[in-house]
Amino acid sequence: MAAFVHSTAIVDPGAQLAADVTVGPYSIIGADVEIGAGTRIGPHVVIGEHTRIGARNRIFQFCSIGEEPQDKKYAGEPTRLEIGDDNTIREFCTLNRGTAQDAGVTRVGNHNWIMAYVHLAHDCQIGNQTIFANNAQLAGHVYVGDHAILGGFTVVHQFCRIGAHSITAMGTILLQDLPPYVMASGNTAEPHGINAEGLKRRGYAADAISAIKRAYKALYKSGLSFDAAVAQITAEAATQPALQPLAAFLATPGRGIIR
Numbered sequence: 319m320a321a322f323v324h325s326t327a328i329v330d331p332g333a334q335l336a337a338d339v340t341v342g343p344y345s346i347i348g349a350d351v352e353i354g355a356g357t358r359i360g361p362h363v364v365i366g367e368h369t370r371i372g373a374r375n376r377i378f379q380f381c382s383i384g385e386e387p388q389d390k391k392y393a394g395e396p397t398r399l400e401i402g403d404d405n406t407i408r409e410f411c412t413l414n415r416g417t418a419q420d421a422g423v424t425r426v427g428n429h430n431w432i433m434a435y436v437h438l439a440h441d442c443q444i445g446n447q448t449i450f451a452n453n454a455q456l457a458g459h460v461y462v463g464d465h466a467i468l469g470g471f472t473v474v475h476q477f478c479r480i481g482a483h484s485i486t487a488m489g490t491i492l493l494q495d496l497p498p499y500v501m502a503s504g505n506t507a508e509p510h511g512i513n514a515e516g517l518k519r520r521g522y523a524a525d526a527i528s529a530i531k532r533a534y535k536a537l538y539k540s541g542l543s544f545d546a547a548v549a550q551i552t553a554e555a556a557t558q559p560a561l562q563p564l565a566a567f568l569a570t571p572g573r574g575i576i577r
Contacts, residue, residue: 322338429447522560
């Protein structure tokens with residue numbers, strides 16, 4: 319079974335489209351592009367060169383996927399964009415390739431839900447099963463962990479890290495790292511407890527959620543210094559696996575966490 323490409327679409331001869339890929343009207347697919355089985359490309363989509371898209375993705379109209387990074391240092395290096403499987407990318411999204419100054423690749427994992435007008439800049443690393451609501455905007459070199467949820471109009475400074483299972487409210491401005499499990503809102507972002515409801519929905523046991531709540535209180539409510547709070551969380555993580563991602567996140571240097 320051959321891919322279905324609309325007669326008005328333009329596909330570079332160097333692009334590789336798996337069987338049953340569909341390409342809508344007026345879309346353009348560049349050289350050195352790979353698109354996996356079952357992926358559907360809507361109308362008026364532009365997919366730049368050096369882009370790999372996995373299986374069963376849906377990319378809606380007017381998206382720009384895999385174009386050059388918006389970085390003045392970019393000098394035409396063959397950097398890449400890699401998108402995994404089963405992602406939904408809605409209208410008017412822009413996902414840029416990486417830069418030579420970083421890993422050289424922007425990555426999006428699997429089962430992500432990316433709503434309209436989202437921007438993922440160069441060298442961003444996106445995990446699995448995340449949600450980006452409309453107009454969420456990531457600057458370059460941002461890391462987003464699994465199951466994170468970014469509310470509409472969330473704006474993230476370059477080099478920030480967003481931990482797994484965290485969540486931001488609409489209009490949040492992140493200038494520092496957001497630890498795993500933490501809810502945040504505001505300009506600039508402040509912490510507002512843990513994402514307990516999301517953890518319950520994902521099958522976290524009551525004792526694990528209680529441990530995460532204690533860790534949050536140690537970090538934000540106890541009056542402990544940052545180092546003392548991290549030491550307390552790390553000690554409890556030895557017997558509570560749910561705290562291990564948080565302890566590892568806090569032990570890794572970054573932009574400092576929101577406070």
